[in-house]
Amino acid sequence: MRHPSDGTLRRLLDEPDGVADADREHVKGCAACLSGLAAAQQDAAFAGAALEVAFSPDVDEGWQRLANAVAGEERRSGAMSAPAAGWRSRLRSPVVAIFGVAAILGGAGVAAAADWLQVFRAEKVTPVTAPRAELVKLPELSAFGDLEVTAKVDTRRVADAAAAQKATGLSVPLVVRLPRGVTGEPTYQVGGRVSGVFTFSVEKTARTVAAAGRTPPPPPRGLDGSRFRLGAGPGLAAIWSQGRPIPALVVARAVTPTVHSSGVPFETARDYLLSLPNLPENVASQLRGFSGAGTTLPLFVAAEKLTTSGADVGGVPATVLSSRDGAMAAVVWVDGGVVTAVAGSLGADEVLSVARGLRWGR
């Protein structure tokens, strides 16, 4: 008979019951296989010694640490709602970042009236690059007023692309060719529309600015108590996770964030926020450079972690983000009121190639 493979010999060391009887019998009487088995045993013992771990962790201490971390996340998301979650978590994912940022731009204000006027609707994405330390210093929306979440993020898994399309009304692009190393079928997640109402508070803003040892400029008339309605989604994602916390590939789409208000123009509100002395100047000046119409979604990028560049996906300008360590890349673009991102533990050329090769079914 044929000699069993090296893999079978290796398994014979660990799980002899997992090896076919015929193979076991063969090995017993075969000098070549016995020699192969001995070599496998030596290499296995060597690897075992090299990988040995000589301690046992403290489970109680570990649990306490995790429980605190989870509780910390809960507090942050309870106060802010997920789309406007803490900066730290936003920074972790450029894709997540998209959903949070409209809040800052919308966080300035206008008096609320019965009829809401759309003051912000993302039509393009522009990176705002700054050192991580400065981005972390950006205040939360709750530093300027109160956010009441009217529809929380609620994601759920659905069976397939058709179900994702049905749940969100968004078309699901087909990835024609997967990058090397990405295999299998994706799982699909959908999320409904998220929304909230933000009420601007001059007093809270003053306290925030004072805490940083500064004095806020006088607010424009009508800003105090003015309300903004923030919304984003629904959205969907096709995920090739292959068991990793960072998926191998994600293709995500969502209806872009919008901000509705009435009264004071968007620019007035935005300019006031950007004039506050506790904002890092580098970030504020980049935001000021956006055209005044309220159509640019800033994508906050930590300069140490990511590099950005421009690209073109099917004739639409796109932003490519690449982590400096080469571990991940993403490409993001907005078209027709929908933001689409292709991201993963891939190279920039690979995510671009996936993005450009997407096939749009109906």
Add this chain to the structure above:
Amino acid sequence: MSSPLGRGAVRSDLEQAFRTAYPRVVAVAARVLGSRDEAEDVAQEVFLTFARSSVPAGEAMGWLSVAAAHTALNHLRSGRRRALREEAADEGGAVCPDIADTVVTLDERRRVRAALARLPRRQAVALVLRHSGLSYAEVAAALDLSPGSVGTTVRRAESALRKELNRHASSE
């Protein structure tokens, strides 16, 4: 909606899963990183993701183990390693009673990490999981391999690891 495992509710079986799997998860990460502190950081990162995931309870151990291996290997790859002196302080005198031994141990760890970082990802994960006590069936499920090819993958990884370490030992 942007994250598969992202912002759902915290799963109710989190503590139970943690208490069952934490030692295994830390051990998997420690085999890659050679440092207790770093391994515990990786374990926290993995469980934090798991906390809001919808991974079925029956698959939790496999998922957590493979996530720990990938995350730890990512740490190697992205160079998010702590200073060697921290490792030295961390491991203390109990394991390595004198300085010469400590230096040798640290150097070996460094070489093991470098060798793991050079292995193909699937081989490195299979190797670490197998040496962390996962069965062939568990490694196969975690890596989407047939149980038959787990042996081949582990065998290749062990052979490559030994060659790498010997090559470096003889060239130094």
